[in-house]
Amino acid sequence: MNAHPSIAEPIRPAEPALPEGLIAEPMVRFERLSKTYPAYRDKPAVEALKDVDFAIARGAITGVIGRSGAGKSSLVRLINGLEKPTTGRVIVDGRDISALRGQPLRLAQRSIGMIFQHFNLLSSRTAADNIALPLEVAGWSKADIRTRVAELLELVDIADKHDRYPSELSGGQKQRIGIARALATRPNVLLSDEATSALDPQTTRAILDLLANINRELGVTIILITHEMSVVRQLAKEVVVIDDGRVVERGHVADIFTHPKHATTQTFLAEVLGDAVPVSLASRLVQQPAPLGQAVIRVQVRGSHAGDTLVARLARELSVDVALLAARIDEIGGQPVGSLILGVPGGEAAARQTLAYLSQHQFAAERLGYVS
Numbered sequence: 001m002n003a004h005p006s007i008a009e010p011i012r013p014a015e016p017a018l019p020e021g022l023i024a025e026p027m028v029r030f031e032r033l034s035k036t037y038p039a040y041r042d043k044p045a046v047e048a049l050k051d052v053d054f055a056i057a058r059g060a061i062t063g064v065i066g067r068s069g070a071g072k073s074s075l076v077r078l079i080n081g082l083e084k085p086t087t088g089r090v091i092v093d094g095r096d097i098s099a100l101r102g103q104p105l106r107l108a109q110r111s112i113g114m115i116f117q118h119f120n121l122l123s124s125r126t127a128a129d130n131i132a133l134p135l136e137v138a139g140w141s142k143a144d145i146r147t148r149v150a151e152l153l154e155l156v157d158i159a160d161k162h163d164r165y166p167s168e169l170s171g172g173q174k175q176r177i178g179i180a181r182a183l184a185t186r187p188n189v190l191l192s193d194e195a196t197s198a199l200d201p202q203t204t205r206a207i208l209d210l211l212a213n214i215n216r217e218l219g220v221t222i223i224l225i226t227h228e229m230s231v232v233r234q235l236a237k238e239v240v241v242i243d244d245g246r247v248v249e250r251g252h253v254a255d256i257f258t259h260p261k262h263a264t265t266q267t268f269l270a271e272v273l274g275d276a277v278p279v280s281l282a283s284r285l286v287q288q289p290a291p292l293g294q295a296v297i298r299v300q301v302r303g304s305h306a307g308d309t310l311v312a313r314l315a316r317e318l319s320v321d322v323a324l325l326a327a328r329i330d331e332i333g334g335q336p337v338g339s340l341i342l343g344v345p346g347g348e349a350a351a352r353q354t355l356a357y358l359s360q361h362q363f364a365a366e367r368l369g370y371v372s
């Protein structure tokens, strides 16, 4: 008899509602965590993580975004117990993983799946045998492994690649195998360390869709470590921005990216949205007002008080014939985010009046220059 339930069966039945006032134990909790790599030869000590203190809810998809060197990989290695904190603790599924060693640590690591940028598949093993690896390590019987691998290949939608070697597969297919292998032992947490960074945009979308399905159907908590805003935007509900080892912002993706406070968050947003100024307009911009020309004003649209009626309101309330020269509006977490580029005729006085109006109505705006 198969000792392991099928993936078709509900693996984790919906948790019963908690009595009022009780809060579910988060899946991962960082408590006053810091990590310093000691000085080595001529290299000084590096404080990779500083006073990191936040929690990741059960069943959530959380993006952890930061630039190169921000401390993301260190955070991953602390979650799966490959590194020990210098101070503080990491609690995973109620257990202090930072205090575990030897066999208890290896057992705890089985409930944390990992997927990687470069897939980390064994080239000498077929797709099926790569997926089987963690099950062999965990001591499953051959028959159970066969059944489970077949289920997992179905789950990641590459059942026909059972006997293929990694060299015969595309990047997306390799990552599907990586995902199947990571889920083999039914982890509670899936850590994705830049898992789509080596994939083209279309394959990235397909892999992120697969992760969303896995989260929905299996209830696995997913932590997406990335330097790409587009990944966070597509998949995560919560985001944690880290910069130079510190958490600088965190919250709902829509809130954080409609009102980014920290410069790093603003830069990530700008990478997705661009500056919204078309090349033809940029080439005509000058810094001196031109007679009969227009002042060019960029207005940021952030969140629900969208700029869709703004041009009409400016025209009506200020009696200025405002032109919409360009617009780039995207959607993040269901909220409009982007910029409008307005052309304001009527000289300096009209431009100032428009900027004052925008400021009064809580629109961030700046004058980019003038066009004749």
Ligand SMILES: Nc1ncnc2c1ncn2[C@@H]1O[C@H](COP(=O)(O)OP(=O)(O)OP(=O)(O)O)[C@@H](O)[C@H]1O
Pocket: 037, 046, 047, 048, 066, 067, 068, 069, 070, 071, 072, 073, 074, 075, 227
């Ligand atoms: N084993 C180590 N020994 C010494 N310093 C380290 C070690 N691992 C990381 N660091 C340093 O810690 C800091 C954070 O590195 P980390 O790899 O965690 O950042 P990251 O955000 O993952 O960056 P990347 O995306 O470039 O991998 C960096 O300054 C890095 O050089």
